[in-house]
Amino acid sequence: MTKHQTAIVGIGQTKFRSKRRDVNIPEMIYEAVRMALDDAQLEPKDIDAILIGNMDHFEGINFSEMWTGIDAAPGYLKPVVKVATGGTTGSSLAICGYHNVASGIYDKVLVIGWEKLNEGGATTGIITAFDPVWERPSLAGALGPLALMAGMYSAKYGITPEQAAKVTVKNRSNAANNPFAHLQMPDITIDYVMSSQVISYPLRLHDCCPQSEGACALIYANETEVKKITDNPAWFHAVETAHYYTFGTDDKMYDLPTATIASKKAYKKAGIKDPINDLDVAEIYEPTSWSELSWTEALGFCKPGEGGKLLDEGITQMSGELPVNPSGGVLSTNPIGATAMVRVAEAATQIMDRGEKRQVPDVERALAMGFGGSLWTELMILGKEPMR
Amino acid sequence: MSRKKKGDIFEIKWKTNLPYRWSIGKLAVKFFEELKENKKILGSKCPKCKKVHFPPRAVCAECLVKMTLDDMVELPPRGTLEGFTVVNYPFTDPSTGGIRPFPYGYAIFKLDGADTYTMHFVNETDASKMKIGQRVEAVFNDELVGDLVADIPYFRIVEDEKEGD
Numbered sequence: 001m002t003k004h005q006t007a008i009v010g011i012g013q014t015k016f017r018s019k020r021r022d023v024n025i026p027e028m029i030y031e032a033v034r035m036a037l038d039d040a041q042l043e044p045k046d047i048d049a050i051l052i053g054n055m056d057h058f059e060g061i062n063f064s065e066m067w068t069g070i071d072a073a074p075g076y077l078k079p080v081v082k083v084a085t086g087g088t089t090g091s092s093l094a095i096c097g098y099h100n101v102a103s104g105i106y107d108k109v110l111v112i113g114w115e116k117l118n119e120g121g122a123t124t125g126i127i128t129a130f131d132p133v134w135e136r137p138s139l140a141g142a143l144g145p146l147a148l149m150a151g152m153y154s155a156k157y158g159i160t161p162e163q164a165a166k167v168t169v170k171n172r173s174n175a176a177n178n179p180f181a182h183l184q185m186p187d188i189t190i191d192y193v194m195s196s197q198v199i200s201y202p203l204r205l206h207d208c209c210p211q212s213e214g215a216c217a218l219i220y221a222n223e224t225e226v227k228k229i230t231d232n233p234a235w236f237h238a239v240e241t242a243h244y245y246t247f248g249t250d251d252k253m254y255d256l257p258t259a260t261i262a263s264k265k266a267y268k269k270a271g272i273k274d275p276i277n278d279l280d281v282a283e284i285y286e287p288t289s290w291s292e293l294s295w296t297e298a299l300g301f302c303k304p305g306e307g308g309k310l311l312d313e314g315i316t317q318m319s320g321e322l323p324v325n326p327s328g329g330v331l332s333t334n335p336i337g338a339t340a341m342v343r344v345a346e347a348a349t350q351i352m353d354r355g356e357k358r359q360v361p362d363v364e365r366a367l368a369m370g371f372g373g374s375l376w377t378e379l380m381i382l383g384k385e386p387m388r
Numbered sequence: 389m390s391r392k393k394k395g396d397i398f399e400i401k402w403k404t405n406l407p408y409r410w411s412i413g414k415l416a417v418k419f420f421e422e423l424k425e426n427k428k429i430l431g432s433k434c435p436k437c438k439k440v441h442f443p444p445r446a447v448c449a450e451c452l453v454k455m456t457l458d459d460m461v462e463l464p465p466r467g468t469l470e471g472f473t474v475v476n477y478p479f480t481d482p483s484t485g486g487i488r489p490f491p492y493g494y495a496i497f498k499l500d501g502a503d504t505y506t507m508h509f510v511n512e513t514d515a516s517k518m519k520i521g522q523r524v525e526a527v528f529n530d531e532l533v534g535d536l537v538a539d540i541p542y543f544r545i546v547e548d549e550k551e552g553d
Contacts, residue, residue, distance in 0.1 A: 123480040133412050134443045136482045137537040138508055140475045140494060145507065147473035148496045155471070155520050199477040200494075201515035245449050249496065249505035250441075254471075 002102035005386040007226050007233035008348040010040025010219035016182040016212040016333045019118050025059065029072035029114050032215035036110065040219045040229055044074030047219070048106040053083040053093045054337030058117035058125035073110060073217075086129050087285070089113055090341030091370020091378035094218065095239050098380070101220045102236070108225055113341035114215035122211055129373055135247065140200070142287065142373050143208070145248055147200035150290035152254040154202055157305035159293055161202055165193035166311055167289035168206050168331055174318060175328025177357035180342075182212040182333040193289075207289040209334040216338040216345050223386065234348035237365065237381040238269035244375040258377040259298035259369070267300065270365070270381045275300050275322065276315065279381075280363040281350045282324045283343040285371035286331055295369070296324065298377075318360070326350065326358040340370030344380055351382050415444045418457055424534035429526070430460045431502050442502040465526035467497040469545070470505060472518040483537065495543065497524050509542035518545065 012035030014020075020028050029052075037044065052069045056062050065082035069075040085092040090113035097111035117125060127136045153159060169188050176186035185192075196205040226233050242258035242265075245251055263275075272278040284299065286292035293307030301322060302310040310316055316324035325331075327346040330339055347366035349355050363384070370378035415432055422428040432444035432455040439448060444460055447453070472495040481488040493510035495518070511527070512518050524543040532539045 121480060123482075127482050132408070132410055133416060134536070135507075137535075138494070139482070140477070140479045140488075143477060143479075144473060144475055144494050147475070148471040148494070148507065151473055152471040152496070152520070197476070198474075200473045200475045202473075246445070247443070247504070249507055250449065252470075252505070253496070 003104040004222040006101040007235045009221045009229045009233050010036040011345050012036030012217040013180045014214040016214035020213045026068045026072035029068050029215045032217040033073045036217035047110045049079040050075045050110045052112040053089045054115050057128040087372020088370040089337045094344040097220050109220045111218045113338035115335040115337040116213045143200045147203045149254045159308045163308035164289040165190045167292045168193045171329040171331040175332035178327045181328040209330045212335040214335040216341045234351035234382045235386045237383045237387040238266045240266035241378045256298040262377040262379050263299045266379045281360045282367040283346045284369040323360045343368040420534035424532045429463045431463045433461045439503045463499045467499045469497050469522045471496040474515045511542045511544045
């Protein structure tokens with residue numbers, strides 16, 4: 001039971017790009033923080049605590065909370081804690097922020113996710129998240145395991161590369177409506193995806209997410225504070241996390257068991273019986289096009305094996321019953337420490353009816369999902385009204 | 389924002405070595421000793437739920453019960469293909485610091501008798517020649533040093549066998 005209703009009252013995102021050579025790390029983070037504070041019309045002194053995170057080894061700097069939590073955000077003499085869980089960093093941060101306000105410990109919390117990953121080697125960063133003795137020697141970044149997962153998923157259910165390509169087409173054309181998205185491709189076609197090189201069977205280059213730099217900031221408040229700040233917040237309805245084993249290979253990696261478990265629990269908490277009808281929009285974490293098809297099954301949007309059919313029928317398109325990734329998703333923008341938080345920021349934007357060109361009509365409830373190389377799933381359900 | 393020419397960029401360069409010395413635990417030491425001395429592959433079996441873990445480890449995730457050296461079991465160097473890919477993209481090889489030559493085959497399979505999966509290199513670079521259900525067998529290096537990839541550079545696909553043979 002939570003003590004306090006908690007809502008998102010301010011959002012900041014940088015325009016995500018491949019390289020932000022014009023700024024250093026704290027300068028980049030400051031952009032998102034300033035935007036969130038201005039959005040909520042709060043002063044730095046109004047923030048009670050800060051949570052910040054990224055995947056340290058991408059930048060090779062391990063005290064980012066000290067420096068960026070202070071220079072880039074109003075952290076001086078305040079509680080500042082770093083949260084780092086790989087690809088799920090952004091959603092772990094979002095959930096921890098919720099815990100800190102819902103529990104009544106803090107009234108207003110600032111949560112920041114960021115990454116400047118092209119300043120280091122991407123492989124160097126990623127392999128530090130794997131066991132040095134058993135996993136690293138043969139690892140091919142995240143690509144190898146993601147390719148294996150796509151292949152197993154395809155073989156099990158007969159999903160075709162064209163069905164997967166449709167996901168990239170949907171997401172990168174959706175991204176053209178999102179001013180913050182990295183890759184915006186309003187005219188993308190299936191041929192464009194299908195003619196890209198197979199970089200790890202069955203994954204083509206354009207089945208895979210980019211590497212982006214940028215930051216995302218969210219400001220949370222409890223119900224008392226919300227009244228003083230805004231009449232258009234995004235309320236937390238349910239939060240659920242499911243972790244996995246030590247090694248990816250400790251269980252079957254495809255079909256994402258953690259998403260099945262976490263979604264069942266989250267839906268129960270939020271009183272959701274039929275996701276397609278009870279949710280109005282979903283921002284899910286799809287590192288590859290194939291992943292999105294599989295995750296829609298694991299999240300209960302359709303039966304196992306029917307992710308391709310769901311998209312073919314248009315249900316997850318912008319015009320469908322449950323649009324998935326109006327922001328463009330991870331396939332369009334991937335600043336790792338921020339990526340999972342961007343899902344929450346975009347879900348909140350939809351709830352607040354501030355999505356402009358990417359706005360889905362009449363959004364009452366939104367789902368945000370975090371995922372990472374650890375194969376964890378973290379879910380948040382947001383709503384226009386407080387949960388009763 | 390205008391693009392600076394290479395000559396305009398202010399740059400400082402330095403090189404850093406970041407050496408580590410990891411303690412890998414008694415079961416892992418036994419694993420590598422048996423690999424090097426006796427060309428054997430060991431897993432560990434939970435005394436409570438009997439789940440056979442590869443790689444071997446000291447604690448069973450399901451039971452949170454310890455596994456010791458006495459719980460280690462030998463696994464045959466053979467398994468059945470669950471999934472495969474052919475990596476066709478440059479990646480840094482963590483063992484050498486250089487780029488690993490590509491394309492190369494990479495697969496996921498269960499060693500016979502293990503309850504967890506294994507990912508390792510396979511000797512096929514044509515994805516159309518691989519199929520889920522094929523049998524794979526470890527190929528050992530002539531000289532064994534106690535290193536997973538050096539001692540078993542890859543698994544080969546056994547052409548004439550399928551699972552159930």
